[in-house]
Amino acid sequence: MASRERNRPITDLGTLKALAHPLRMQLYRALCVSATATASQLAEQVDEAVSLVSYHLRKLAEHGLIEEAERQSADGRERWWRPASDGVSIRDENFRDAPEKAAAHLAATRLFHDQRAGMYRRYLDERPTWGPEWNSAASDNEALLRLTPAELAELGRELLALARKYEEKGRAAEAAGDTEGRENVALHVYGFPFRV
Incomplete structure (x- = not known):
């Protein structure tokens, strides 16, 4: 494959x-x-x-x-x-x-x-x-930030990279036999503009 x-x-x-x-x-x-x-x-x-x-x-x-x-x-x-x-x-x-x-x-x-x-x-x-x-x-958590569209896009990329780092770390540990205490974890992150 x-x-x-x-x-x-x-x-x-x-x-x-x-x-x-x-x-x-x-x-x-x-x-x-x-x-x-x-x-x-x-x-x-x-x-x-x-x-x-x-x-x-x-x-x-x-x-x-x-x-x-x-x-x-x-x-x-x-x-x-x-x-x-x-x-x-x-x-x-x-x-x-x-x-x-x-x-x-x-x-x-x-x-x-x-x-x-x-x-x-x-x-x-x-x-x-x-x-x-x-x-x-x-x-x-909730964070109310003052950002530009470019900063929000950058924040999204950085959060995704961080989540992938932990995903790879968890999969590598599991592949090495370290399964004790591991569960599926969902991480949902939303970044969007709003007006008060």
């Missing part, structure tokens, strides 16, 4: 629409966390029928968002999947030139935000089960 892109830019409407389906985004996110999985494994995670999950995985694959992975078991009937890149980026500037593209970008952005907010609400609901160490480590 070819080496994966670090971060795939989504610039076409078809791929954006393929990803901006609630179940497909859930499946894509689950694959990013697990690295590889079968439709059966993913169906169990999202509580959907295997046939439905298989259909949506094929749609993601048609747009190059996921790809077949090497088999992880001797069962030749199982089809394994993995993300085709280490992540995706979706930029407003790629969807501004036509009203239907702008509307699709807005709808996708709202879906992604709603799903992220749902992940955080689930954590809040399950907080008592995580214990004091994880609850002390979890952060919920």
Whole structure:
């Protein structure tokens, strides 16, 4: 298999629409966390029928968002999947030139935000089960800054680089066998202008 892109830019409407389906985004996110999985494994995670999950995985694959992975078991009937890149980026500037593209970008952005907010609400609901160490480590911060567009863009790049540093550190430690106490962690960062 070819080496994966670090971060795939989504610039076409078809791929954006393929990803901006609630179940497909859930499946894509689950694959990013697990690295590889079968439709059966993913169906169990999202509580959907295997046939439905298989259909949506094929749609993601048609747009190059996921790809077949090497088999992880001797069962030749199982089809394994993995993300085709280490992540995706979706930029407003790629969807501004036509009203239907702008509307699709807005709808996708709202879906992604709603799903992220749902992940955080689930954590809040399950907080008592995580214990004091994880609850002390979890952060919920807000900073109200006075920046230019260029400074906001620079801040975003620096935060992404920092998150990637910790992602690589965690994956390297895990690959070396250091799995004790490791959990999946979501880091959602939004930077946007507002007026009072």
